Amino acid sequence: QKEVEQNSGPLSVPEGAIASLNCTYSDRVSQSFFWYRQYSGKSPELIMSIYSNGDKEDGRFTAQLNKASQYVSLLIRDSQPSDSATYLCAVRPGTYKYIFGTGTRLKVLA
Amino acid sequence: NAGVMQNPRHLVRRRGQEARLRCSPVKGHSHVYWYRQLPEEGLKFMVYLQKENIIDESGMPKERFSAEFPKEGPSILRIQQVVRGDSAAYFCASSPLAGQSTDTQYFGPGTRLTVL
Numbered sequence: 001q002k003e004v005e006q007n008s009g010p011l012s013v014p015e016g017a018i019a020s021l022n023c024t025y026s027d028r029v030s031q032s033f034f035w036y037r038q039y040s041g042k043s044p045e046l047i048m049s050i051y052s053n054g055d056k057e058d059g060r061f062t063a064q065l066n067k068a069s070q071y072v073s074l075l076i077r078d079s080q081p082s083d084s085a086t087y088l089c090a091v092r093p094g095t096y097k098y099i100f101g102t103g104t105r106l107k108v109l110a
Numbered sequence: 111n112a113g114v115m116q117n118p119r120h121l122v123r124r125r126g127q128e129a130r131l132r133c134s135p136v137k138g139h140s141h142v143y144w145y146r147q148l149p150e151e152g153l154k155f156m157v158y159l160q161k162e163n164i165i166d167e168s169g170m171p172k173e174r175f176s177a178e179f180p181k182e183g184p185s186i187l188r189i190q191q192v193v194r195g196d197s198a199a200y201f202c203a204s205s206p207l208a209g210q211s212t213d214t215q216y217f218g219p220g221t222r223l224t225v226l
Contacts, residue, residue: 004152034214036217043201043218043219044153044201044217045217046214049214088152088153095213096141096143096158096166096205096213097155097166097169098143098145098153098155098215099155100145100154102150102152103152
């Protein structure tokens, strides 16, 4: 079992719709969770971090964390073509090492 | 307000040559991390350094790879006798703190290494 699992996609959504990206992790002691966006050929860019169970909202983005289910998700409301990218879920089980999933490729169709 | 800087951005080497990748962290950040991203894969942790110290190199191959973060100057990731399988994007990240629950790593633009 991979430590951090994501559906590779592509996930295609129409412009204006809600995109839902999911991630599961195996290490129960993990306390910190991150979503990064990566455009093709570019570096990862931090979108959201979440540390407590529940929802965390920032603009069009909402991160959801359920530690009991070992599940973290990212919702993108009012999806735009510029949101088309690969979204990387990262988990930090300890104090510094990030464990990344392989990413979900999102396509927002105009 | 410069972010993490990496150079070169693109590096081409022939098999058997050495590759030296440089990373300058965000000003004031004393923690540097190196990750490798193979095509169509996620980022894999390689090594964590503080000034003059290697804290964790558990993700770095035992042979041919080395890293340093000297008191002065950038962090260096060195790959000796490169092979085609070393072709990847190498990202450096830095953070101001480590061990803090809210600490976040910020990534540089990466160095794309191609081994011919």
